[in-house]
Amino acid sequence: MYSTGHHFEPPAPPLAPDRVTGLGVLMRLRRNAFSAFPARCFSAPAIKYRLGITDLILANTPDAMRHVLADHPDRFRRVRATGRVLGPLLGRGLAAAEGEAWRRQRRTLAPAFTPRTLPVLSQHIAACAEATCARIEASSDGSIDLLSAMQDLSLDIAARSMFSLETARFGPELRRLLVFYSATIGRPRASDFLLPSKLLTPTDVRRALFRRRWSRIISSVIAERRTTASPDTPRDMFDMLVDAYKDQDEGLLADEVxxxxxxxHETTGLTLFWACFLLANAPEWQDAVREEARACDVSPSTAGEALARLPLTRAVVEETLRLYPPAYMSARAVMDPHDLCGLPVRSGSLVLLPFCMLHRNPAFWASPSRFDPSRFLDAARPDRFTFLPFGAGPRVCIGAQLAIAESMLVLARLLRGNAIAMEHADPVQPIGSFSTRPSPVPVFKLRRGMPRAPVKSRRARSMTELGATAKGRSRSDGNADV
Structure with a gap:
């Protein structure tokens, strides 16, 4: 059974044995990245494995990750596995581009993700959240598959806010293809890392066939956007992309869409699911989030202003991203020989950056297995390179702040008038394959109309009380608090 309140420690799969080989690490990634890496990652800045004619390096510490992502990004390139796994979905889009093409695409998209656009996008987020939550609340018995609901909502938000599109026609098919891909041929294989790109495997052939189906539905999305837009429709990201890529082939526009x-769909929807899972098992934190949400207006007209008044909700989102980063790992290939935190690395070596291990390293996090949003509540925030759910350096996720804002507003709207609980107590563990998904997928129970009780009789403590208790407990654990 799960523990309750702010002492909740969510279950996690066992780590790989210390005797695991480099090939063993790569093979385990297909099953579950949370079980692919050994406990030695918690103590060694970098670990080197011999891998045929090359080496596999695990870069484990903040300094090692800073070296790869921020200090010397020019000494590394994306690995061939990125193209094999993400290429069928993203093609030449920003996340998969390299070199000058990536720089040009980044400059094109950057204006859409500046802080000044957040208030406008927040209106779209709040409107979609209101419609989805109203539909959930109308459920006959209150039982709900929150994973599907949150991913449907995230897809709807992306389509409306960026492309002024409704998802009623293409949403179900797009969701079905994404779920299929992530559960099957989207899982990384050892061959994705080791074999030359021109040497195709049966999985690569299946991915190429998937790419055709996926491209057809994206083309239909673009066609619908072009036929439904009117001269009075405000400009959105689609218009910006059309202007930027008018001299390019249509395929690049489709890849960016x-x-x-x-x-x-994938990253924000999963973050919302895991946040709901954690709060369902930590009722005191859930009550505190509800109290905070009730104190401010998260309707579309004021959603942008409400973000600054939801510090606990933001802390819950960030703690969720620590425990369950959707992008659980990144990978690079070494371009020239040099030292990485004192470890000589050869040209062509494969470097893995296991964010899922960094986020649970007891050297940098007090009681790292515990769900404790107070880590993100005060001024003593974690060091930048101990918390990397969106990466770092030049290739840091361009939509990081939008993803956090979306998660905050959806959680606030969902919880301000509802309580969520899980219908069963089967252990739900993270499966890091294509992204960080749950196994099994639990069913939640939604209870509506939570009364606002007098402050002294409320079960939830204030943010300050919860935070102080957690901080005192961390000190007693004898671990460094970050």
Whole structure:
């Protein structure tokens, strides 16, 4: 059975044995990245494995990740596995581009993700959240598959806010294809990392066939956007992309649309699911989030202003991203020989950056297995390179702040008038394959109309009380608090 309140420690799969080989690490990634890496990652800045004619390096510490992502990004390139796994979905889109093409695409998309656009996008987020939550609340018995609901909502938000589209016609098919891909041929294989790109495997052939189906539905999305837009429709990201890529082939435009829809569906939807899972098992934190949400207006007209008044909700989102980063790992290939935190690395070596291990390393996090949003509540925030759910350096996720804002507003709207609980107590563990998904997928129970009780009789403590208790407990654990 799960524990309750702010002492909740969610279950996690066992780590790989210390005797695991480099090939063993790569093979385990297909099953579950949360079980692919050994406990040695918690103590060694970097680990080197011999892998045939090359090496596999695990970069484990903040310094090692800073070296790869921020200090020397020019000494590394994306690995061939990125193209093999993400290429069928994203093609040449921003997330998969390299070199000058990536820089040009980044400059094109950057204006759509500046802080000044957040208030406008927040209106779309709040409107979609209101419609979805109203539909959930109208459920006959209150039972709900929150994973599907949150991913449907995230896809709807991405389509409306970026492309002024409704998802009623293409949403179900797009969702079905994404779920199929992530559960089957989207899982990384050892061959994705080791074999030359021109040497195709049976999985690569299946991915190529999937790519055709996926491209057809994205083309239909673009066609619908072009036929439904009117001269009075405000300009959105689609208009910006059309202007930027008017001299390019149509395929690049389609790849950028695909990238934005995929990111909105997969990463943010999973973050919202895991946040609901954690709060369902930590009722005191859930009550505190509800109290905070009731104190401000998260309707579309004021959603942008409400973000600053939801510090606990933001802390819950960030703690969720620590425990369950949708992008659980990144990978690079070494371009020239040099030292990485004192470890000589050869040209062509494969470097893995296991964010899922960094986020649970007891050297940098007090009681790292515990769900404790107070880590993100005060001024003593974690060091930048101990918390990397969106990566870092030049290739940091361009939509990071939008994803956090979306998660905050949806959680606030869902919880302000509802309580969520799980219908069963079967252990739900993270499966890191294509992204960080749950196994099994639990069913939640939604209870509506939670009364606002007098402050002294409320079960939830204030943010300050919860935070102080957690901080005192962390000190007693004898671990460094970050």
């Amino acid at each position: 695909s990238t934005m829809l995929f990111a909105g």
